Amino acid sequence: MRTLVRSAALLLTTVLSLGVGACSSDGQQSQTGTTPQSDEAIEILSYWVGPGEAEALQALLDVHRKMYPTERVYNGGIVTGTQERVTVDERLAKNDPPDLFQYNAYVLKAFIAANPGKVAPLDDLIAENGLRDEIVPEILDNVTVDGHVYAMPVNAHRENSLFYNMQIFKDNGLTPPTTQEEFLSVCAKLKKKGIPAVAVSTSQGWIITRLFNELALGSMGGQAFSDYYSGSAPLDEAAMGKAIDVLDDVLTNYINADANGDGFGWDSAAKEVFDGKAAMFLHGDWAKAYFVQLGWVPDVDFGVVASPGATDVFLYGVDVFGLPVGAKDPSGAQDFLRTIGSIDGQVAFNSIKGSSPMRLDAPLAKFDLMAREVLQSFKTARLRLPVEGKNVWDDAMVAYAASHDKAALIQVFKDNPPG
Numbered sequence: 068m069r070t071l072v073r074s075a076a077l078l079l080t081t082v083l084s085l086g087v088g089a090c091s092s093d094g095q096q097s098q099t100g101t102t103p104q105s106d107e108a109i110e111i112l113s114y115w116v117g118p119g120e121a122e123a124l125q126a127l128l129d130v131h132r133k134m135y136p137t138e139r140v141y142n143g144g145i146v147t148g149t150q151e152r153v154t155v156d157e158r159l160a161k162n163d164p165p166d167l168f169q170y171n172a173y174v175l176k177a178f179i180a181a182n183p184g185k186v187a188p189l190d191d192l193i194a195e196n197g198l199r200d201e202i203v204p205e206i207l208d209n210v211t212v213d214g215h216v217y218a219m220p221v222n223a224h225r226e227n228s229l230f231y232n233m234q235i236f237k238d239n240g241l242t243p244p245t246t247q248e249e250f251l252s253v254c255a256k257l258k259k260k261g262i263p264a265v266a267v268s269t270s271q272g273w274i275i276t277r278l279f280n281e282l283a284l285g286s287m288g289g290q291a292f293s294d295y296y297s298g299s300a301p302l303d304e305a306a307m308g309k310a311i312d313v314l315d316d317v318l319t320n321y322i323n324a325d326a327n328g329d330g331f332g333w334d335s336a337a338k339e340v341f342d343g344k345a346a347m348f349l350h351g352d353w354a355k356a357y358f359v360q361l362g363w364v365p366d367v368d369f370g371v372v373a374s375p376g377a378t379d380v381f382l383y384g385v386d387v388f389g390l391p392v393g394a395k396d397p398s399g400a401q402d403f404l405r406t407i408g409s410i411d412g413q414v415a416f417n418s419i420k421g422s423s424p425m426r427l428d429a430p431l432a433k434f435d436l437m438a439r440e441v442l443q444s445f446k447t448a449r450l451r452l453p454v455e456g457k458n459v460w461d462d463a464m465v466a467y468a469a470s471h472d473k474a475a476l477i478q479v480f481k482d483n484p485p486g
Contacts, residue, residue, distance in 0.1 A: 108141035109399040111167040111388070112158075114151040116144050117334060119356020123420035130415045131406040138399050159185050164391030166400040170218065172209040172385035173454050179212045187390045188215040192401055198408050201426045205451050206385055218387035219404040222413075222422035225441055226351040226454050227281045227374035227382040230337070230358070233367070235262065235346045243372045247285035247313065250375035254321040257346050264321040266336040266345035269468035272461030274333050274350070279464060280454070281349045282317065283310035285376025289450045292377075296455045298486045304477055311473050318468055327468070340369070349374065351384065352441065355421030365437040373444065381448035385425065459483045 115124045121144075128140055143165065145151040155168045159182055170178060179186055193199050193216045199207065202220065210218040229250075231243055239260060244250035254264035268274045284292050287306045294300035295307075323345050325331060337354045339345040341361050348354055355365065363369050372378070388407060390400050406412045413424035414433045423429075423442045431439045445451070463479040466472070 108139045109396050109403055110141045110143060110165045112143050112151055112155060112165045113169045114145050114148045116146055118360040123416050126415040126419050127412055130412045131403055134406050135402050138402060162393060164393050166394040166396050167388045167390055170387050170389055172387050173456055175210060175218055176212050179217055185392050186217050187392050188217055189219060190216050192404055201428050203425055203427060206425050209385055209453055210387055218389045219407050220425040221386045221407055222417050222420060223383045223385055223425055223445060224351045224353055224422045225381055226277055226384050227284055228352045228371050229374055230348045230354055230369055230371050232340050232343060232346050233370050243370060244375040245378055247376035258321060263323040263345040264347055265317055266323050266339035266348045267326050268331045268336050269326040271332060272464040275464035275468055276461050278349050279314050281374035282313045284374050284380055286310045286313050289377050289380035293450055293452050296485050302480055307477055307480060311476055315471055352421045356419060365435055371437060379449040381445050381451045382454055384454045455485050457483055
């Protein structure tokens, strides 16, 4: 997940060791802590500090302690994904790498190209115990560069999820929309009731991009969306223009009034839905973990469907960990990667994070009903599409939210194609 500063980050860094020593679920001292890194610790850099994320990482660390009781992991948690990537670049440049670093699969290939010889291939590790055959094929391809696997995938986040407040829908006689026409009809009905239909932050481009992706999937159709974002077809300005028109309608008529508030992030938008101030949140499924941490019960207090008009498409992002060449404890780092790739590690992490395991053989019975339904849709989707992203697209989305300049936004896509 691509995280930015969150309002709860400082609180969580005092609860879980993405800043502070915490107690694990069995009451013992966690493997992470406030003490400085030592030569005996496996140092990982991660940006999981938000609600649900920190707890999921702690669950993974608990599994690791059981698998490797003599090993200690030190997590140099960083509040933002952007800053974590800057830190990784700086550490590699100084030949002072961490033992492991977190990254997003969609930028991994560019990272490897920009840092030749600085990340170790994991082919042998991936081949252990038949793991190569159990990882979802598309995900394995996402972490493979020039025939070598360069990162251990942790999960698959559906990034075209529509979360909705079940009480608001019940009170207003609404059903979850499955088509874009139904979605816009629901938006209009809620507006008549004085209820913002969609919660969003318009000050952070990556959040608007996720909203736009969901709307574009519904208006362009999964195949046309895939053809453009995979680079196999040129930009269809008419189709992109139609998607932008839908975005304009939503941003103009149906969003929360405080969307552009200072420090208003994805979690703030999700909280609007939790508080009953907005009805829907179109975002990645890490939002599920946040709702659960706030106290909501899946399929009781909130529901989820795939983005309207693209229910047979699974747009996904993958969190990964890479092993730098020159790591101080490569053996210990590989042990932690083994934990990540294990079924126990996959279940412990993803059942809290809200994401799907990257293993095809992960037992469905270990997950709640909502998670099982999402995981099943991942396995059976007509199209599984990796998310694509560029900073220039995100910046353009912020500019568009302020100006509504359709021609300028289309020009950005023309000048900055995928790839």
